[in-house]
Amino acid sequence: MSTDANLIRADRFAEIGLIIQRDAGLIIERWLRRAAEEKPPATAAHRQVLMDQLPSFLAELGRALAESGDPENSRHCVPAVEHGEQRWQAGWSLADLIHDYQLLRLVLLNYLDEVLERALELREVLAVGLALDEAIAASVVGFNQFCELQARRQTDALHDADRRKNEFLATLAHELRNPLAPLRSALDLIHLHGTDPATVDQLVEIMDRQVVQMTRLVEDLLDMSRIALGKLTLKKVRLDARTAINQAVQTVSHHLQLKEHELKVSLPSEPLWVDGDQGRLVQVFVNLLNNAIKYTPDRGKIALSAERRGETALVQVRDNGIGIAPEMRSRIFEMFTQIDLGDGREDGGLGIGLSLVRRLVALHGGTIDVCSDGLRKGSAFSVTLPLVEPGDNSFAEAPAPGHLAVGRKVLLIEDHADGRRSLALLLKIVGHTVEAAENGRRGLDLAAANPPEVALVDIGLPDVDGYEVGRELRVKLGPELFLVALTGFSQPEDRRRALESGFDAHLVKPVDLQTLQSLIAGHFGRR
Numbered sequence: 263m264s265t266d267a268n269l270i271r272a273d274r275f276a277e278i279g280l281i282i283q284r285d286a287g288l289i290i291e292r293w294l295r296r297a298a299e300e301k302p303p304a305t306a307a308h309r310q311v312l313m314d315q316l317p318s319f320l321a322e323l324g325r326a327l328a329e330s331g332d333p334e335n336s337r338h339c340v341p342a343v344e345h346g347e348q349r350w351q352a353g354w355s356l357a358d359l360i361h362d363y364q365l366l367r368l369v370l371l372n373y374l375d376e377v378l379e380r381a382l383e384l385r386e387v388l389a390v391g392l393a394l395d396e397a398i399a400a401s402v403v404g405f406n407q408f409c410e411l412q413a414r415r416q417t418d419a420l421h422d423a424d425r426r427k428n429e430f431l432a433t434l435a436h437e438l439r440n441p442l443a444p445l446r447s448a449l450d451l452i453h454l455h456g457t458d459p460a461t462v463d464q465l466v467e468i469m470d471r472q473v474v475q476m477t478r479l480v481e482d483l484l485d486m487s488r489i490a491l492g493k494l495t496l497k498k499v500r501l502d503a504r505t506a507i508n509q510a511v512q513t514v515s516h517h518l519q520l521k522e523h524e525l526k527v528s529l530p531s532e533p534l535w536v537d538g539d540q541g542r543l544v545q546v547f548v549n550l551l552n553n554a555i556k557y558t559p560d561r562g563k564i565a566l567s568a569e570r571r572g573e574t575a576l577v578q579v580r581d582n583g584i585g586i587a588p589e590m591r592s593r594i595f596e597m598f599t600q601i602d603l604g605d606g607r608e609d610g611g612l613g614i615g616l617s618l619v620r621r622l623v624a625l626h627g628g629t630i631d632v633c634s635d636g637l638r639k640g641s642a643f644s645v646t647l648p649l650v651e652p653g654d655n656s657f658a659e660a661p662a663p664g665h666l667a668v669g670r671k672v673l674l675i676e677d678h679a680d681g682r683r684s685l686a687l688l689l690k691i692v693g694h695t696v697e698a699a700e701n702g703r704r705g706l707d708l709a710a711a712n713p714p715e716v717a718l719v720d721i722g723l724p725d726v727d728g729y730e731v732g733r734e735l736r737v738k739l740g741p742e743l744f745l746v747a748l749t750g751f752s753q754p755e756d757r758r759r760a761l762e763s764g765f766d767a768h769l770v771k772p773v774d775l776q777t778l779q780s781l782i783a784g785h786f787g788r789r
């Protein structure tokens with residue numbers, strides 16, 4: 263008797279082949295029981311994978327043994343390949359797989375002994391073993407192909423991400439330089455014609471716009487890193503989505519006018535109550551509106567509508583602009599994706615707005631989608647947000663912008679000389695009395711000599727930690743003092759740390775004068 267594989271395969275093992283075909287179900291059951299005993303974690307998922315492939319595998323194996331195999335065409339390997347692939351996908355290791363085939367071999371041989379009521383002959387044992395070995399080999403080949411494909415996909419994805427990141431860095435440099443050029447020119451002009459009020463007014467307007475643009479870029483970048491670190495959190499309250507929509511419209515009104523677009527807003531007369539973060543929802547709608555403004559040629563038409571759709575609020579931003587090609591529709595929500603059409607690029611952008619928007623909407627339990635009939639046929643972005651029961655409207659409304667505080671005694675502690683001088687100047691211009699200190703010790707001395715009503719304290723000071731300065735000021739001046747932390751850090755733990763140190767509020771630099779004024783007005787208005 264020869265043990266050559268082809269000779270073994272060419273032999274007919276009709277009796278055992280028919281038994282395996284006939285009793286495949288029983289054999290599988292025994293195998294499952296055995297596998298479960300040996301490996302208690304053999305889960306339902308594993309079982310399902312086995313059940314998908316094993317009946318046909320055993321039937322083919324039986325047939326091959328019964329009919330005498332064509333050495334070149336071992337059909338039982340076909341289900342084995344699929345079986346192998348499925349197991350790997352279900353997270354099995356090579357050792358798991360081989361172990362299971364060993365179990366199958368054991369169960370199968372025992373079963374055959376039992377049914378035939380005799381010990382199997384050596385060549386029969388070899389034939390069953392060979393068929394199973396071939397199945398293992400086919401399974402491993404299937405797995406390797408599957409792994410190679412996975413690895414190739416991962417490499418392609420990494421290359422793609424790397425390319426987009428490099429493009430992003432180039433865009434970032436470009437976008438940051440764009441506002442710098444007009445700022446530089448405006449400053450030069452102020453040096454030259456600083457006394458002409460009309461020129462100064464014009465230049466201030468330009469500088470204001472550019473600073474807003476740069477601040478927006480930096481905010482987006484910070485949000486992006488918060489997302490990457492999983493630190494983007496929402497401060498949710500029950501609010502009427504119409505308020506956020508209105509605020510967004512106000513925010514973009516200047517940009518809208520510059521491009522001479524027509525904006526039609528249609529809102530329901532009833533509130534749309536959602537659990538949301540007001541600032542973040544405004545950011546979502548501002549982003550969509552700004553994109554509609556940017557990617558629509560001048561004097562275009564933009565429509566913003568909101569309505570109740572069953573259990574959700576549906577907010578749509580439509581434009582008749584450059585549109586989006588079908589193949590780009592899902593990709594524009596990915597980080598760093600920009601469609602390179604030239605149109606709209608002069609308005610800048612980093613290709614991260616829509617991915618932020620999608621993330622923010624998802625954090626609100628909502629969805630975002632885009633439709634477009636194609637290039638130059640306009641776009642329509644649809645946001646849905648889950649509606650909730652009417653709120654008691656008790657969340658703190660920000661004081662109206664016009665409601666500004668005046669005439670407080672302010673102590674500003676800030677080590678950055680230009681930041682200190684400019685903020686002190688602004689505070690003086692709007693009517694406060696300001697004393698400024700460049701470090702913590704000096705600030706505490708000034709506070710002791712002339713107690714302020716408001717203290718603005720930078721956290722990163724050169725001598726004493728800003729939190730410590732805050733604590734000392736609170737102890738010395740008591741609860742009367744309105745204590746505000748100024749920092750470059752805006753994580754919830756930074757805010758929490760500031761509040762724990764006795765601060766009443768926490769502002770992220772650059773400080774927006776209107777926000778600060780509203781806070782001061784809100785604080786003293788409540789007392």
Ligand code: ADP
Binds near residue numbers: 601614
């Ligand atoms: P950015 O505007 O900074 O490039 P976004 O993430 O906001 O980045 O948008 C990604 C891309 O999607 C844009 O570069 C633009 O190609 C496309 N896009 C976004 N909004 C519109 C729109 N309303 N019409 C046409 N294209 C749009």
